[in-house]
Amino acid sequence: MSDAKIKCSDAHICILGIETSCDETAAAVLRNGRELLSHVISSQITIHQKYGGVVPEIASREHLLHFQQVVEKAMTEAKLDYGDLDAIAVTYGPGLVGSLLVGVAGAKAIAYAAGVPLIGVNHLEAHICANFLVHPHLAFPCLALLVSGGHTHLILLRGQADYEVLGRTRDDAAGEALDKVARTLGLGYPGGPQVQKAAAAGNAAAFDFPRAMLEPGSLDFSFSGMKSAVLNTLNTARMKGLSLCVPDLAASFQQAVVDVLVRKTLLAVEQTGVKRVLLAGGVAANELLRTTLTRELKERDGRLFFPPPQLCTDNGAMVASAGYYRYLARDFAPWTLNAVPGLNLT
Amino acid sequence: MKYLAIDTTTKVSGLALAEDGRLVGEGFLHTAKTHSERLIPLLDQLLRAAGWGLRDLNFIGVVRGPGSFTGIRIGIASAQGLAAVLKLPLLGVLSLDALAWAGWGRKEEIVPILDARKNEWYAARYRWLADGRLRALSPPRAVSPAVLVRELKGMDGPFVFVGDAVEKYRDFVCRELGEQAILLPDYLGLPRGAFAAQALWRKWRENPRTRGEWVSGEGEERVAPYYIRLSEAEVNWARKHGGGGDG
Numbered sequence: 001m002s003d004a005k006i007k008c009s010d011a012h013i014c015i016l017g018i019e020t021s022c023d024e025t026a027a028a029v030l031r032n033g034r035e036l037l038s039h040v041i042s043s044q045i046t047i048h049q050k051y052g053g054v055v056p057e058i059a060s061r062e063h064l065l066h067f068q069q070v071v072e073k074a075m076t077e078a079k080l081d082y083g084d085l086d087a088i089a090v091t092y093g094p095g096l097v098g099s100l101l102v103g104v105a106g107a108k109a110i111a112y113a114a115g116v117p118l119i120g121v122n123h124l125e126a127h128i129c130a131n132f133l134v135h136p137h138l139a140f141p142c143l144a145l146l147v148s149g150g151h152t153h154l155i156l157l158r159g160q161a162d163y164e165v166l167g168r169t170r171d172d173a174a175g176e177a178l179d180k181v182a183r184t185l186g187l188g189y190p191g192g193p194q195v196q197k198a199a200a201a202g203n204a205a206a207f208d209f210p211r212a213m214l215e216p217g218s219l220d221f222s223f224s225g226m227k228s229a230v231l232n233t234l235n236t237a238r239m240k241g242l243s244l245c246v247p248d249l250a251a252s253f254q255q256a257v258v259d260v261l262v263r264k265t266l267l268a269v270e271q272t273g274v275k276r277v278l279l280a281g282g283v284a285a286n287e288l289l290r291t292t293l294t295r296e297l298k299e300r301d302g303r304l305f306f307p308p309p310q311l312c313t314d315n316g317a318m319v320a321s322a323g324y325y326r327y328l329a330r331d332f333a334p335w336t337l338n339a340v341p342g343l344n345l346t
Numbered sequence: 347m348k349y350l351a352i353d354t355t356t357k358v359s360g361l362a363l364a365e366d367g368r369l370v371g372e373g374f375l376h377t378a379k380t381h382s383e384r385l386i387p388l389l390d391q392l393l394r395a396a397g398w399g400l401r402d403l404n405f406i407g408v409v410r411g412p413g414s415f416t417g418i419r420i421g422i423a424s425a426q427g428l429a430a431v432l433k434l435p436l437l438g439v440l441s442l443d444a445l446a447w448a449g450w451g452r453k454e455e456i457v458p459i460l461d462a463r464k465n466e467w468y469a470a471r472y473r474w475l476a477d478g479r480l481r482a483l484s485p486p487r488a489v490s491p492a493v494l495v496r497e498l499k500g501m502d503g504p505f506v507f508v509g510d511a512v513e514k515y516r517d518f519v520c521r522e523l524g525e526q527a528i529l530l531p532d533y534l535g536l537p538r539g540a541f542a543a544q545a546l547w548r549k550w551r552e553n554p555r556t557r558g559e560w561v562s563g564e565g566e567e568r569v570a571p572y573y574i575r576l577s578e579a580e581v582n583w584a585r586k587h588g589g590g591g592d593g
């Protein structure tokens with residue numbers, strides 16, 4: 001990072017955050033870690049809908065088609081020139097390698113040409129950092145429940161960028177299970193919001209789906225058994241010529257997913273004694289999960305924090321937020337930064 | 347007019363700095379590393395060695411395909427990023443057009459072949475005219491080696507083969523076309539920044555605005571990737587639902 005200009009003071013730090021890890025091309029400009037100057041997202045959801053899920057090659061092509069436009073819009077809305085930026089933060093993993101590479105290549109070129117440092121951001125860390133956009137004075141340690149289409153993690157945060165993964169899914173991610181069940185129920189993609197919508201009119205006690213808790217004390221998750229149970233229930237009914245109430249199925253399944261997420265989170269609270277919990281990731285927008293966790297934590301003198309729904313799904317603001325804290329730590333990436341599709345939290 | 351040429355459409359990272367079509371500096375990397383890891387460091391070294399700054403550039407050119415899908419995207423995304431910050435025009439050329447410059451001035455037909463995987467090549471045919479112009483004899487396409495070689499057998503050779511598929515298919519082409527085939531070695535026939543720089547300079551002089559390849563610094567139009575092929579999912583979807591796919 002030889003010639004990049006790095007400010008001596010941390011006042012008025014402007015960071016452009018870029019996110020292309022899955023099916024959203026997104027960019028945002030963030031000032032001083034909390035002042036969002038712009039927030040642009042170009043979603044590919046409608047393009048992937050007809051395939052029933054994200055197609056990697058199509059996602060990569062769409063990212064390239066929209067990347068430049070999204071970044072330029074973010075700069076225009078922020079009323080800034082590239083020369084006003086202090087760093088470029090970009091998601092380099094985990095995610096789809098072809099998609100990540102569009103953002104990484106573009107971000108590097110922008111940083112190099114603007115003469116500012118490049119910051120490589122872990123997508124999972126970015127989801128967690130979405131919370132700091134709205135709760136900048138959150139104290140450590142805290143726990144984070146990260147739930148999305150690709151991930152289900154319980155994480156202990158000892159400080160900024162100091163993580164310990166306490167538990168993770170052993171098979172499907174919670175969002176992935178929601179997607180699959182939604183597809184089978186004919187609710188469409190993406191599954192989380194669709195299941196939530198259908199569940200609103202259903203009875204959550206209509207079906208009793210298994211809640212896999214794994215061995216005692218484990219903070220890992222497993223959603224595949226629960227997902228299979230829903231599919232089996234459907235198949236059995238179909239063979240008997242019965243039609244089942246979709247809202248009841250959706251509500252019961254959603255309840256089962258939320259029950260497991262809540263129980264495991266409370267177990268983590270119990271094991272660590274940490275009572276501040278952050279919710280992060282696309283599934284963090286789920287209303288039932290939010291209200292249940294909020295209530296349960298309150299009963300234990302704890303508190304739940306979560307970002308507004310538009311900051312739960314993939315976006316550039318959360319990348320800029322993570323980038324801001326890396327900037328403060330002067331943790332910059334070399335020009336050789338590559339996409340790491342299987343990047344972990346360490 | 348000073349400009350930068352970028353070609354990452356094959357396993358080679360090719361860069362060139364040029365002025366009015368004259369090659370000033372060139373970077374060529376054919377290593378195991380990825381474009382993502384090599385590109386900016388190579389550009390940085392090249393600029394330093396040439397004593398040029400990014401602010402000296404008047405435009406940026408990129409090879410926009412066909413070739414590796416990922417490579418095409420890395421090249422274009424990088425070129426766009428540089429052009430946006432520097433507020434420079436961006437220009438695109440095709441990989442096969444650029445490769446034709448490897449056979450500049452030859453009397454034979456030039457046949458660039460790029461590895462398209464799935465036992466296919468991206469290929470086209472060119473001829474250098476006596477007045478120094480390059481004529482495309484066939485449009486770029488994805489074609490099986492057997493089909494292209496069969497077509498060439500029915501035409502007058504010889505043919506000069508260039509491109510990253512030459513090494514892998516050397517024996518096959520020699521066997522099929524015998525003395526009709528001239529296969530240039532890697533050091534003469536792999537994609538290079540220098541070839542892209544020549545193709546770009548010609549395009550620049552031929553009034554790029556009218557060729558639909560131009561992008562202003564403000565960017566109303568973009569340099570479009572040229573994949574030739576649809577994605578697998580689109581092909582399958584079109585097959586299942588009838589019709590020729592919707593793009």
Ligand SMILES: [Zn+2]
Binds near residue numbers: 127148281313314
């Ligand atoms: Zn995400």
